[in-house]
Amino acid sequence: MEIKQTALAGTLESSDIQIMLSQGEKGIHFDLTSDVKKQFGEDIMATIQSVLQAYDIENVLVKVVDKGALTPVIKARAIAVAQRALDLKDEPNWEVL
Amino acid sequence: MSERVDVFKNGRAVSLEAVLENREWRVAKQEKLEATFKEETVVAVKLNMPGAIKNSPAIQQLFQAGWQLFLAELSTWEIRHLEVFSKRPTGPEGFLVVTGDLTAIKKKAIAFEEQFFMGRLFDIDTMAKTAPDYQLSRRELGFAPRTCLVCDDDAKACAKARRHDLAAVQEAVNRIYEEYFVIDPVIPAWNEEMVKKAATFACLAEAVTAPKPGLVDPLSTGAHADMDVYDFIDSSLALENYFGLCLDAGRHFRGSQLSHLLTAIRPSGRRAEELMYLATNGVNTHKGTIFTLGILIAAYGYASRNQQSPSLSFVQSVVSQMTSQLLDDELAKTVAQADSQGNRALTAGEQQYRDFQLTGVRGEVVNGLQPLATVGLKTLRESRGSRNERLLNTFMALSGSIVDSTLVKRAGDPKVTAELADWVAQFNRLGGANTEAGMRYLKELDQTFVARNLSMGGAADYLVLTAFLGRLTGLL
Numbered sequence: 001m002e003i004k005q006t007a008l009a010g011t012l013e014s015s016d017i018q019i020m021l022s023q024g025e026k027g028i029h030f031d032l033t034s035d036v037k038k039q040f041g042e043d044i045m046a047t048i049q050s051v052l053q054a055y056d057i058e059n060v061l062v063k064v065v066d067k068g069a070l071t072p073v074i075k076a077r078a079i080a081v082a083q084r085a086l087d088l089k090d091e092p093n094w095e096v097l
Numbered sequence: 098m099s100e101r102v103d104v105f106k107n108g109r110a111v112s113l114e115a116v117l118e119n120r121e122w123r124v125a126k127q128e129k130l131e132a133t134f135k136e137e138t139v140v141a142v143k144l145n146m147p148g149a150i151k152n153s154p155a156i157q158q159l160f161q162a163g164w165q166l167f168l169a170e171l172s173t174w175e176i177r178h179l180e181v182f183s184k185r186p187t188g189p190e191g192f193l194v195v196t197g198d199l200t201a202i203k204k205k206a207i208a209f210e211e212q213f214f215m216g217r218l219f220d221i222d223t224m225a226k227t228a229p230d231y232q233l234s235r236r237e238l239g240f241a242p243r244t245c246l247v248c249d250d251d252a253k254a255c256a257k258a259r260r261h262d263l264a265a266v267q268e269a270v271n272r273i274y275e276e277y278f279v280i281d282p283v284i285p286a287w288n289e290e291m292v293k294k295a296a297t298f299a300c301l302a303e304a305v306t307a308p309k310p311g312l313v314d315p316l317s318t319g320a321h322a323d324m325d326v327y328d329f330i331d332s333s334l335a336l337e338n339y340f341g342l343c344l345d346a347g348r349h350f351r352g353s354q355l356s357h358l359l360t361a362i363r364p365s366g367r368r369a370e371e372l373m374y375l376a377t378n379g380v381n382t383h384k385g386t387i388f389t390l391g392i393l394i395a396a397y398g399y400a401s402r403n404q405q406s407p408s409l410s411f412v413q414s415v416v417s418q419m420t421s422q423l424l425d426d427e428l429a430k431t432v433a434q435a436d437s438q439g440n441r442a443l444t445a446g447e448q449q450y451r452d453f454q455l456t457g458v459r460g461e462v463v464n465g466l467q468p469l470a471t472v473g474l475k476t477l478r479e480s481r482g483s484r485n486e487r488l489l490n491t492f493m494a495l496s497g498s499i500v501d502s503t504l505v506k507r508a509g510d511p512k513v514t515a516e517l518a519d520w521v522a523q524f525n526r527l528g529g530a531n532t533e534a535g536m537r538y539l540k541e542l543d544q545t546f547v548a549r550n551l552s553m554g555g556a557a558d559y560l561v562l563t564a565f566l567g568r569l570t571g572l573l
Contacts, residue, residue: 010121011120
């Protein structure tokens with residue numbers, strides 16, 4: 001599925017993460033900035049990727065600025081940005097995610 | 098201590114998503130303020146509340162106390178904009194736009210977080226459009242990182258490692274609240290302007306709280322045919338300067354004998370009485386208040402000199418020491434003298450001392466105004482609802498716990514005190530001022546008081562004192 005619009009979720013406050021989704025070519029491409037990229041970069045991207053897959057988002061550019069967010073925060077921000085990018089007004093289906 | 102304090106009681110849990118959404122809301126708000134006020138400093142004040150419950154009546158009290166004090170700390174700068182959201186489910190927060198240097202304001206904020214008794218629960222961010230990406234860390238400004246509520250270690254390290262379970266962190270919050278508001282309230286060292294305003298506010302708050310049985314309020318003049326609520330407004334305004342003089346006397350007192358502090362404020366007290374009579378065309382609206390509040394302010398001034406934030410019990414002990422000679426030396430002597438010479442009419446208090454051995458307001462100050470802590474501030478803190486309802490509940494609780502010399506004078510018999518206890522008990526059974534039945538009962542009582550020409554001036558004075566300290570501690 002393609003996203004409908006560029007979307008942003010999260011802030012640059014400490015222990016938060018900001019994720020921006022925009023129209024991409026083929027596949028999911030990441031642009032990640034994080035102080036803990038070395039240790040946690042892969043984990044952060046995996047968490048976001050699994051959420052995007054649950055929403056069937058296939059071709060997208062994911063710009064991420066991480067400020068030391070914990071996994072539940074990353075997941076919640078990823079869900080919020082996916083909902084906004086797809087213009088979904090319904091409550092997210094938490095059980096599936 | 099009768100029951101444990103639970104700051105989180107009656108709060109509603111919020112989800113992680115709600116907290117995260119609120120963070121986006123806050124950042125958007127801050128950005129908008131920065132864009133509108135390009136040259137100024139934007140300040141965001143919020144609380145660090147562990148767990149899912151981030152707002153409750155007690156949490157709002159706590160926020161209000163700190164917010165008021167922080168505003169006073171910023172009083173040297175011009176405040177261009179102010180917004181408070183005390184009821185947000187994700188926790189109370191406030192925004193300010195201040196005309197002042199970013200670094201100087203940030204330092205004030207950190208100093209507040211460090212020095213205010215509950216400062217550890219506050220999180221104050223400062224930012225300015227003129228300095229984008231400018232992150233002032235505590236370390237850069239020469240302060241240590243914020244400490245954990247439980248173990249005083251670096252807070253971030255504890256949070257990351259999840260070193261303490263939620264219950265332990267919430268218990269730490271409860272303890273801070275308990276120490277500040279409950280066990281022995283801490284009174285910040287306010288500047289003179291704030292103290293004068295708090296005292297005048299207290300006088301006016303007492304006057305407008307309604308319906309007070311037998312007393313003057315906007316609904317009725319009670320059992321006082323010679324005055325109305327406008328006299329109370331006039332007289333309250335006339336006393337503002339006096340309150341400042343009392344504070345000043347306390348703050349600059351250098352002697353070792355605290356009874357000399359009372360001597361020092363006496364001429365101001367006499368002058369204040371004159372001003373009251375001038376303002377009211379000769380009606381006694383605030384004589385008791387001039388005496389008790391003047392002494393309390395002077396004692397607080399003494400206890401808070403050199404910018405110390407005293408505990409209530411310390412202020413009370415100063416009140417007691419200031420007035421220690423009032424009973425033995427003065428009252429007994431005056432009464433004995435008047436009896437042998439018959440050259441001066443005794444005041445109501447003096448008469449009651451002679452006839453019933455009641456020590457009245459003198460006894461109250463000599464004992465350090467005990468009901469202020471045990472009844473007044475306690476009821477004000479625990480009572481919910483509008484400010485009028487809380488002040489009525491406080492007033493009734495106070496009236497039931499003191500021997501009111503005005504009431505005894507009017508009744509001509511100290512047995513009226515027992516009768517009053519029944520009325521207060523009935524008021525409480527009906528649910529107090531928070532129920533319609535309770536409010537109706539107060540109006541009925543007012544009729545009874547008017548019919549029997551009764552009035553509770555002593556309890557009204559205590560309500561003024563409670564409102565004053567409620568202001569200074571942030572409860573009101």
